[in-house]
Amino acid sequence: MxxxxxxxxxxxxxxxxxxxxxxxxxxxxxxxxxxxxxxxxxxxxxxxxxxxxxxxxxxxxxxxxxxxxxxxxxxxxxxxxxxxxxxxxxxxxxxxxxxxxxxxxxxxxxxxxxxxDVAGIRASLDDKARVGRQFEALNELLEAGLTERQIVALRREDVSPEDGAVFVRDGSVGISVEREPLAEYVEKVEATGLVETGEDVLFRTPEGDPIPADEFDLVHKRSRLAKVNMTGQGNICDALNEARFDPDRPETYGPQADES
Amino acid sequence: MYQQDGEEIFVIDGHVHLWDAREENIIHQGGEEFIQCFYDYHTGFTPEEREWDLEEYRYYGPDRMTEDLFGNAAADMAVFQPTYLTDFYDEGFNTIDQNAELAEEYPERFVLNGAFDPRDGDAGMRDLERQKEEYDIQGVKVYTAEWKGESKGWRLDSDEAFEFLEKCADLGIDKIHAHKGPTIRPLNRDAFDVADIDDAASSFPDLDFVVEHVGLPRLDDFCWIAAQEPNVYGGLAVAAPMAQNRPRKFGEIMGELLFWLGEDRIIFGSDYALWNPDWLVETVMNAELTDEQKDEYGIELSPDVMRKIMGENVAELYDIDIEAKKEQFQSDDVTEEFGLGDHYGAPDATAD
Missing domain, CATH: 3.30.300.130 (Fe-S cluster assembly (FSCA))
Known part of the structure; x- marks a missing residue:
């Protein structure tokens, strides 16, 4: 650049x-x-x-x-x-x-x-990004020792991504976590409008509902799937990018002026 | 058959074409863009020394196709999946009649699938009947992103499509292969959306739906639908060649597919001539999951799993008796032509 x-x-x-x-x-x-x-x-x-x-x-x-x-x-x-x-x-x-x-x-x-329209497409892709980012955030919280039950009960006000902290047991116990996965998730879930106030439940099913405790594992796996899908498409784009800018690419190729 | 360490794997390539993108067949700029885009996919995921040049890629003909598929026994059988695109190509890109040129020469080696497009109305219904009568098809490929006049695509859950699916069920055409995959220029990305599969599959439980290209870039939507609809399968075309230069990603995709669909509903396909089974089969067979992936998904690409993916699953769908085929291939025309008698264990092969 x-x-x-x-x-x-x-x-x-x-x-x-x-x-x-x-x-x-x-x-x-x-x-x-x-x-x-x-x-x-x-x-x-x-x-x-x-x-x-x-x-x-x-x-x-x-x-x-x-x-x-x-x-x-x-x-x-x-x-x-x-x-x-x-x-x-x-x-x-x-x-x-x-x-x-x-x-x-x-x-x-x-x-x-x-x-x-762009707004509709953006909303549906934002939603996929939210689920993909949720995977990293859930992993971080599991790693930090939270239980599944604690995680699904978290509200927006229970986490402080800027400080890398999560509060459980009615806010009486603070647990330190890595900042980035949580901050990135919070940014996206707020952008989708699913979480707006401190009272709102933080983690969601792909459909946008709070996660029933007995479905934690399923939602965790679906979050992984969303992540794999997004990075998979990245790999395809990457390979096409290499093919497109290959110096040996036949000269007939290129965006055509007439798209009608 | 793929052979390694005493293991024998009968390979049925679930997705092949005999296409014609020669300039004299192109009647719309979209036809040129389409083959150019295919060529990017080809070079993007083919080892450099195995890349074709653009001219041979436009048209390779039946003889070369036979040799690529069967010459070194990389594949034992293959399923033709037509792609019409008659607004772009004068004679079509690869219609059932074009593919039949080769399928009818080696009927024991090929499954010939047909196609329908609900936008063709009554004429389309009559053609579906013709395909059944003329070729006794068991399956169809549907291409929801195809342009037709003013239309830039259609949905499998529309009323018109349901009429065709009912017709398929009546005629005993019970395998519906839907192309749901990466955006191909100049087609509309949203016309590849997988959501319409859900309703179609639950409304027609006696039909099996094979989602080609496992819905990429909507693998998540596809897997979630397939997890709930037992008659939905995943075709590996496009995902498979990632094993070559994106092996880690290939492992992740296989992990997800095995987790959500299980080992009985995944079907190998090269999408020939996008990629050539000549090298692709070996690449996929040699693919390994990382230790991390094995832990994460709790799976292995064991010989038993691979045997299903590479042939047994599609054989089950199309009632192909693999043991009988092995015997037949000891002396069929392809075996004679390429000297494969020994490979298939013909009793007199070593006597020559």
Whole structure:
């Protein structure tokens, strides 16, 4: 990834990259920075240009749209940034997505033929990511010595991911846990709207209900399955990415101009 | 047959095609994009020295296919799963009639499946009857993401699809192979959604549904449906070649499938010519789980488990008597052509 700094007033490249790190590929639930999608960050004082590309030219336009608009919003959330523009490269709809996102148009107005709106797709992928992240969080709590019964009874107010702490027995006993798996899970379960208040039960079935104690094992296994599915798709994307950018790839290949 | 350490495994490749993507057969840009996308899957999961060039990949013909499948006895039998795509390809990509060219030459080696598309209405019903009469098909492949005119796909749980499933049941076509897998350009990703299998499978308990490509990238939805519907099977095409360059991931997927479906409902398929059983069978047979995966899933890819996955499960579905086949293959046309008499233990094979 290359980058250039043009001004001392604006943000730094590490600041921008840290914000972009919060943006995930919605199908894989991994950071676009970690996945190597971000090609270039250019700083022009309080204006920032981000260029990115995806593993396949035909990667769902809706996914590409989500990543582009999330990247813009995350970078613009930096106080030192006034405007962020994003450019998608090497995609069959690169010009429509780049133009639409930067013009702050809606996905539906940019792709009138698309079936299903971005919000609906995002919600269903967020839900899968929630279940996948739950697997790591449950493992961490089991490792820390909590019982299944204690885990399913946890409410949002019983955990403090920023301190790496979980409280059981009516809050009288604090147990220290690794911060990351819990923090990542809490972030996603809150994003789905399933957990909103301190009273809400923290862990859920894939359908979104509290987990009956006798179904802990089943839900734990289904959480593992969701995790395996997401990383499995990551492996396919990764292999296609290698095939696509292989220097020996026949020249006839490439996004076609005419998609009608 | 796959042979190692005295173990013999009869291999039935559950998913093969004899396709034609030559330029003269392409009538829509989607046809070119489709074969290009297939080619990415091919090169993405094939050992470099076994990769084909694009021109041979477009069309390989029946002779080469016979040799790739059976020449070194990598596979013993194979099941043709047609893919019509007649909006993209003039004669179709691989229709039952195209696949029949080879299947009818070696009927003892191939199972020939048909296809239906509920959007074809009455004409489609009549064609399904024709397929049964002409080829006595036992199964169909359905491709819910196929484009047809203005339509960009259909669902297996629609009223129209149910009429066709009823027709299948009446005709004794009781194996329904549904392509539910990775997005293939230019087809719509959501048309590969697996959710429609649930309703279809519970509404037609006498039909068996084989979800090809185990629903990737929706393995989770697929496994959860299959765990509740005993007539739902998983076809390994696309997952299998991960054993080559993503072995850890392959192990995890096998772990999940064995956990949720069990060893009796998983079916090997190469998706030839996407991948070639010529090398793929050995790669899958040599795959091992890590110690961590063995602990996590409590399973092993033992010879007994692999024997089921590589042949016995699909043999059970299609009423194939493996022992009788072994005997038949001591002297059938394929064995004569490739000198496999010894391999199948023909009594006079060593006398030559």
């Amino acid at each position: 290359s980058s250039r700094t043009h001004s001392e007033d604006g943000p730094s490249v590490p600041d921008v990259r840290a914000r972009l790190d919060r943006v995930t590929d919605p199908e894989l639930d991994e950071s676009i920075v970690e996945l190597g999608y971000v090609d270039d960050i250019v700083l022009r004082g309080p204006a920032v240009d981000v260029t990115f590309s995806l593993p396949t030219a035909w990667c769902s336009p809706a996914f590409a749209w989500m990543m582009a608009s999330d990247a813009r919003d995350e970078v613009e959330s930096l106080p030192s940034v006034e405007t962020a523009t994003v450019t998608l490269r090497d995609h069959m709809h690169e010009s429509e997505i780049t133009r639409g996102v930067n013009a702050r148009e809606s996905f539906a107005s940019t792709f009138p033929d698309a079936d299903g």
